[in-house]
Amino acid sequence: xxxxxxxxxxxxxxxxxxxxxxxxxxxxxxxxxxxxxxxxxxxxxxxxxxxxxxxxxxxxxxxxxxxxxxxxxxxxxxxxxxxxxxxxxxxxxxxxxxxxxxxxxxxxxxxxxxxxxxxxxxxxxxxxxxxxxxxxxxxxxxxxxxxxxxxxxxxxxxxxxxxxxxxxxxxxxxxxxxxxxxxxxxxxxxxxxxxxxxxxxxxxxxxxxxxxxxxxxxxxxxxxxxxxxxxxxxxxxxxxxxxxxxxxxxxxxxxxxxxxxxxxxxxxxxxxxxxxxxxxxxxxxxxxxxxxxxxxxxxxxxxxxxxxxxxxxxxxxxxxxxxxxxxxxxxxxxxxxxx
Ligand code: NAD
Ligand code: UDP
Numbered sequence: 001x002x003x004x005x006x007x008x009x010x011x012x013x014x015x016x017x018x019x020x021x022x023x024x025x026x027x028x029x030x031x032x033x034x035x036x037x038x039x040x041x042x043x044x045x046x047x048x049x050x051x052x053x054x055x056x057x058x059x060x061x062x063x064x065x066x067x068x069x070x071x072x073x074x075x076x077x078x079x080x081x082x083x084x085x086x087x088x089x090x091x092x093x094x095x096x097x098x099x100x101x102x103x104x105x106x107x108x109x110x111x112x113x114x115x116x117x118x119x120x121x122x123x124x125x126x127x128x129x130x131x132x133x134x135x136x137x138x139x140x141x142x143x144x145x146x147x148x149x150x151x152x153x154x155x156x157x158x159x160x161x162x163x164x165x166x167x168x169x170x171x172x173x174x175x176x177x178x179x180x181x182x183x184x185x186x187x188x189x190x191x192x193x194x195x196x197x198x199x200x201x202x203x204x205x206x207x208x209x210x211x212x213x214x215x216x217x218x219x220x221x222x223x224x225x226x227x228x229x230x231x232x233x234x235x236x237x238x239x240x241x242x243x244x245x246x247x248x249x250x251x252x253x254x255x256x257x258x259x260x261x262x263x264x265x266x267x268x269x270x271x272x273x274x275x276x277x278x279x280x281x282x283x284x285x286x287x288x289x290x291x292x293x294x295x296x297x298x299x300x301x302x303x304x305x306x307x308x309x310x311x312x313x314x315x316x317x318x319x320x321x322x323x324x325x326x327x328x329x330x331x332x333x334x335x336x337x338x339x
Contacts, residue, residue, distance in 0.1 A: 003026070006050065087146040127142045172255070176230035
């Protein structure tokens with residue numbers, strides 16, 4: 001099994017789950033947004049390390065060598081850049097990394113005769129759906145930024161690929177909002193610089209690294225005016241990947257599954273739940289809406305339950321407790337504490 005981007009936040013949790021399930025794992029990561037410490041901790045947790053190659057999914061020669069030299073039957077493809085704001089500033093970098101990188105990966109897979117692929121997509125491909133909850137058969141929409149468009153483009157490329165060659169079997173996993181960390185507090189999300197996403201921001205405020213949270217808008221047509229999202233525990237997400245991989249053995253073509261819980265929480269509900277779990281206060285102020293944000297977004301997860309036998313089991317309190325354990329044990333993420 002090749003896992004691209006396996007040193008990253010979601011990838012490291014999936015690598016752990018794969019190793020625990022007895023799979024043989026090769027991680028390819030260029031460490032552009034991660035560190036090897038995540039995989040060292042995976043080894044601490046399960047007593048086994050994945051094989052690791054530092055390299056880039058855009059490096060065709062390297063990919064050809066890996067497919068030739070290693071036993072790879074399937075690919076889980078997490079590698080990509082994911083900062084929405086940065087993608088607006090640097091669209092070519094995002095398209096090159098996320099779109100061209102995925103094309104190169106698929107070319108190398110096809111050349112090597114490996115046709116099983118699990119792709120990290122996102123609920124952002126739905127754009128602004130007219131109703132909730134979001135089902136997989138809703139038409140894809142118009143993502144509001146280059147990051148989102150890169151995900152939609154890769155989905156469409158993978159559909160074309162599957163039409164051209166029936167041996168492909170592909171899972172497009174549309175994640176809602178991944179949060180949380182392994183319950184040990186040893187691996188978790190380690191954003192570089194100021195976090196863009198809500199929960200890493202809240203936890204850095206709680207730990208005292210940031211002063212206050214800006215709540216982007218309190219005049220949305222939602223329960224309390226703040227944005228509503230479907231937050232899903234990364235351990236549940238990891239479990240969904242293993243189930244999707246197993247299901248692909250009996251499926252052809254492109255399969256789309258939402259990975260969400262089916263429940264939405266507002267920004268204010270998230271703040272209060274985090275305060276309860278951490279015993280810390282999270283000062284915030286109301287700020288203007290953030291460009292490109294939608295009011296609310298949550299999944300209908302029924303298809304994944306029906307077809308994969310998967311459903312998210314961890315609730316909000318557990319998401320918050322695990323996030324806090326990771327954040328308070330590792331205030332500087334994977335970087336060693338300064339002496
Ligand atoms: P992450 O940044 O922690 O992990 C991505 C990993 O890919 C990093 O380790 C990075 O070093 C590596 N990488 C990036 N470009 C690479 C390249 N060209 N070659 C090799 N390695 C490369 O992000 P994550 O949160 O773990 O996300 C994993 C995937 O899931 C991404 O594709 C992301 O777009 C997608 N996704 C994430 C979220 C989220 O909220 N975290 C939501 C939906 C989809
Ligand atoms: N959000 C916020 N302040 C922040 C970051 C996010 O109020 O500093 C809000 C954001 O407007 C959205 C929700 O929190 O309603 C989740 O945002 P995030 O960026 O984590 O995920 P996404 O927008 O991609 O769903």
